[in-house]
Amino acid sequence: MGFLSINEPQRRNPDLLLKKASKEGRGKLTIFLGAAAGVGKTFAMLENAHERQAEGMNVLIGWVETHGRRETEELVAGLPRLAPKLLEYRSKQLTEMDLDAIIAQHPELVLVDELAHTNVAGSCYVRRFQDVEEILNAGINVYTTLNIQHVESLNDIVEQITGIKVRETVPDSIIEQADQVQLIDIPPEDLIKRLKEGKVYVPGQVERALRNFFRPGNINALREMALRFTAHRVDQQLNEYMHDHAIEGPWPAAERIMVCVSASPFSAHLIRVARRLAQAMKAEWYAVHIATPRSTPLTEKERERLARNLHLAEDLGGKVRSLSGHDPAEELLTMAHAENITHIVIGKPQQNRVWEWLRGEALVDKLIRKSGGIHIHIVRGKKDQEYAPRVKTAVNPPQIFWSHYAGGLAMMGAxxxxxxxxxxxxxxxxxxxxxxxxxxxxxxxxxxxxxxxxxxxxxxxxxxxxxxxxxxxxxxxxxxxxxxxxxxxxxxxxxxxxxxxxxEARFAQRREKSTWSLYEFSREVAAQVDLDAVINGLAQRAYQALDWAVVVLLPNQYDKLEIKAFAGPDGSGRTVVSEPSECAVAMWAYEHGEVAGRATETLPAAQYLYLPLKVHGRVIGIFGMHMVEKKLTTEQWRLIDAWTSMAAIAVERIQLAQKASQAVLMTESERLRTALFNSISHEIRTPLATIIGSIDALLDRTIELPRTGQYELMANIKDGAIRMERVVNNLLDTARWESGAIQVKKDWCDIGDIVGASLHRLKDSLDGRKVRTDIPESIPMIKGDCVLLEQVLVNLVDNALKYSGENSIIDVSALKEEEKVIVSVADRGIGIPDKELSNIFQKFYRADNAKAKSGTGLGLSICKEIVEAHGGVIWAINRPNGGVRISFSLPVEADKKPADSK
Structure with a gap:
């Protein structure tokens, strides 16, 4: 990376060029941003829309929430408004924005209120910001509104401030695509006044809102977040403008500070000075290290000090950058111009002027000479207090091999x-x-x-x-x-x-070994979702890399540590960790989140060194190592730190995956339970009402019924009981299949006999309906469970009866094709939409055109389970002239009986 001189034209940033190219043909997005509800975002959006309409632009309201505010409704009345789309959800008619109608009308500008809104189930997209992206891709400009608490990256901060978890958030990438962000802000006193006047919420919600979310402290904090967010956005636009027009920086529109960091013991002081300067100026700051070719590499102590300095800058809120180059001054100034840095903090040289003259021009002098409009702060060096590590480290003691000396002298003698x-x-x-x-x-x-x-x-x-x-x-x-x-x-x-x-060669070999071990472990666990397998693999790999016994302890449901994995030369190490004294040390490290045990200042009498596994400041377990020495080398500590970081990430990933899986299972369970309750309540209530009504009529002595009437009522009771029995049987069969209680008992079966038995069971349901069968004599016998296969045909024929006309014919046929028998049930009913054909065999699934009919949606799913248990396949197709054909195939055994042996 070369130095960018003052007179040299600045190169165009390729990332910005790509970003602008990606917006070609898209509509422009304008976001009206506010600190909270009620600040006037919708009102400002509508006012701007009226101005655009006055300029001759074709404006359309896609969706606006007036919340009953008279002033807002008056502004809405002056603009063309799209009729909302009606959607049915849980037997209720709900309204939602009509995305298809907006794209079809293709106005120049569309207003879409509440960008973070979650759409009604059944909409094209789940979230409204996805609708907005579709509109922008169609080349339509969009005005929209957003509160600061709905920004994804600020969600956790909002929760800390207000104590309320905001569920609806918008990804930062959507906001970054905005061409303009307008901040709408009013003082907290005015906002609270609007609340009390009922201009934000209905009267019943005002007091609760004032007690919880809309407290003055919360409002001020949200206002500051909105102001800072908007300022950062404006700063980004300024940088883009400078790059677009090749303007040399820095522009003093916003202060930015950069501090030069090295392995010097004075760098920690410089970092703190830069932090205080940035805090006073309310500015961003960067900590930059320039790696240059050296005649002598950094020592262990210097490497450790450099890493510590960069960690310090990161902990204090600085943005750390590591660059490389031959000329540190050129690299620093190049970055300063690229990031619009206005202040550079650098330490005063410690060498004498003669030494600097021999080495060439000093870094400070070169920065001052070439800095242009950048302020250079030269800080007198102040040696930072030497770091006292939590773990005692020591340099490997040099080993003397007298044989090497003897070898040299022997060669000299020769x-x-x-x-x-x-x-x-x-x-x-x-x-x-x-x-x-x-x-x-x-x-x-x-x-x-x-x-x-x-x-x-x-x-x-x-x-x-x-x-x-x-x-x-x-x-x-x-x-x-x-x-x-x-x-x-x-x-x-x-x-x-x-x-x-x-x-250096030995160090490179050890580093390669540890890096390879970490790489192998990360590759092994990349697709692993079993926590025990991951932890055991971690312990084995760490033991091979460190050559020490390794133990991993995780908390149980009672927040007590348990040994989850152990790797070592023998099993005695596991017994050592189980001792009360060692358990107490491990528990102390877990509760305090600090290193404890061997080679530390905390409980050093322990035989193990215990390190907390931390992720985002949260301790999720303990990583322990059996040590003989009372001190670690710097290399060993660095390797241990890498393994604990990898262990923490691996454990957290698996735990998050398990939680996500549990959440999915709970969601699916809730969905199935809801569908089950809905189906049962609907399917049982109707026949139960019929049975009760018929029995009441039969028991009513005031009514004299003829024998034919009594017969009809008793037939209704029987029909209702049969329907209830079918619902209960389907539910019980589903439960048995999922629990594995049903076992397939295979024997030789005749397809013709199975079809006849199933039609006999349905004789009452047929009620005169014509069923046409086509079972050729050449169909071979198959091996299967006759009772279960009969249930398949009963369900398929019953399904055909339910969804076809009273006078239509049901066709049941069978044919042999290669080494399988295909059985089909066809009707001339309402058919199934093509897009839903693959879903009808799922539990509780019912096609949209079939929801008017009674049913639980379990019959076909049971058929699928039975057929697949026999090694077969089931499918459905629509017939050309209407109706559905549902077929299933069953394999023909190699040792089948001949057809004439039936």
């Missing part, structure tokens, strides 16, 4: 032996070059210490044996002293570089 016999043929410079070999090999293989020892020993031996006067430590020529010094410098530099490279 070179000495060779040089002693060849010293007459070799010059001293050649011998000196040979002596470099053991030094360089020791450096590359064993590191700094052996190479240094080998170098010193080499200089001593070379001086004693080969430098004149030989066999003496004196030197006849002073130039040899410079050779010794250069020789030692080469050895020290080579040894130091080799040691650093070996250290």
């Amino acid at each position: 070179v000495t032996f060779l040089s002693w016999f060849l010293h007459r043929e070799l010059e001293l410079v050649n011998i000196a070059m040979l002596y470099l070999l053991p030094v360089l090999v020791s450096a590359t293989r064993w590191g700094r210490g052996p190479s240094y020892a080998t170098a010193i020993a080499t200089v001593v031996v070379f001086d004693f044996l080969f430098v004149p006067p030989r066999l003496s430590f004196t030197v006849s020529d002073i130039r040899y002293l410079w050779s010794f010094i250069i020789f030692l410098l080469v050895a020290f530099v080579a040894g130091g570089k080799a040691e650093r490279l070996r250290h």
Whole structure:
């Protein structure tokens, strides 16, 4: 990323260009935003609409809520208004906006009130903002209204302020697409006055609203949120305007602060200074770290301090950015121009001027020279107090391997032996070059210490044996002293570089191992929804990466910790965690949300280190590790921190998935229960009323009924009882199938016999109706449960009788096709809409054109369960001249009986 100079034209932002291109052909969206209901959003929207109409624009009211306000109704009266669409919901006629009519009329501007509204069931879309998107895509401009509490990203803040959970929210992406956001605001006193005058709610709701949502403190907080939200929106528009017109920043329309962060111990002080400056100016602020190529990499302590500084900036509310480049000043100024930064906070250089001159122009001087209109704040460095970690960390103690030193000296001895016999043929410079070999090999293989020892020993031996006067430590020529010094410098530099490279290689290998373990675990659990499987996989992977026994504890329903997973060399670790003393430490870490146990200042006598699994500040469990040492290395702590973060995310994901699944099941259960109650109440009430009425007539002694009348009443009682019996049987069969209580008992069955038995059971329901059967003699016998298959045909024929005319014929047929038998029941009834054919076999589902008929919607679902239990398939198609054909296929067994053996 290069530096953007003051005179260089600014490149167009491709993201903004794509954003503008995506709006081509779309209508423009204007949102009238308010802090709460009653501030006058709808009134302002209607006033603006009248102005557009006066300018000659075709304006249409798609939906407006006047709430009985006289002033609003007067404004509505002057604009063309679309008639609402009537929808039936729970036996009630409800009105909703007619989306199709709006698109068909295609006005230039349409008014749609209450953007966060949830539509009536049966509408094209669930939410009104989806309707608005459809209208915008059709090229129609939209005016709409919205309260700040309905913005999705502010929903949790609103709940904290008001104590009320707002259920209807609008995604921020919808608001970001708005071409204009107009803030409608009035003082809290005026809003409360409007409430008391009954201009916002009906009188019965006013007192409750004043006590709960519309308290002065709540209103002021919501007003501030609305003002800040609108200011942020205006600031975005300003940035877009600057990018569109290639205008150099910064514009001082809104203050923005940037602080430079590094691994220096003074950076924490700079971050706090920038935070106080931003708080005083009510401005956004950024914490920026520039990673530049260094001759020496950051040490462990510097890496830890840099991460701590960036975390501090994030905790204090700053936006953290990490960039890379060769010139920190250019990178900082490039970002400052891109983000419209007005103030840069940087520390005063600590080096002396001579050192800065040797290194080149100082960062501060370059920023001042090229900053243009940006203010530069130079802060005197103040060393922050050294961080006291919650977990005791220590650098790995260096291990001394005497064999490495012996190896270096052995190679030196071999070179000495060779040089002693060849010293007459070799010059001293050649011998000196040979002596470099053991030094360089020791450096590359064993590191700094052996190479240094080998170098010193080499200089001593070379001086004693080969430098004149030989066999003496004196030197006849002073130039040899410079050779010794250069020789030692080469050895020290080579040894130091080799040691650093070996250290970085080991660190890279460990990091690769831990990264690979984390990657493998994340891939394993990506599609896993079983909490036990995820936790056990986590424990095993963490144990392999850390090489320590690992335990995961989660709270039970009584908020007490239980061991959910353990991984270690043996099972004794699980027993250790179960001890009362260890349980107490783990419980302390869970209740306080802090690290405790081994290697900490809190309850360090424990054998395990316990870390809370935190997500969004909430503790969801404990991650424990069995430790022998009383201190961790920085690398170990970083690896442990990564695993605890991964564990917390994995556990929360599964828990959220389980809660979502439970919510879906509860919703589905509620839907089925509602449908069940509705069906039972409807299906049982009618025959029950018939039975009671008929019995009352028979028992009434004041009425003398002829025998034919008595017979008719008793026939009604029988018919009602049969209908009730069928409803109860369907419900019981459904319950048995779902519980697995019904078992298919297969035996050889004759399709003709099953059809005859089912028609015999329906003889009373047929009541003279003609049923035409077509069962060829060649149909083979099948293996199945004759009783259950008979129930399938009873339900299908009963369904055909119910939804066809009294004089129409019911066709029952069977045919053999390849290795299966297909049985069909066809009628000439009302048919089924094509879009609903695939749904009629669902529980409690009834087609729209069949709801006038009695039924629970269980008969066909039971047929589906029985047929599929036999390995078959059931389906329905509409007949060409009206009516429905419902067919099911059953497989023919390979060892079937011949057709003539029936």
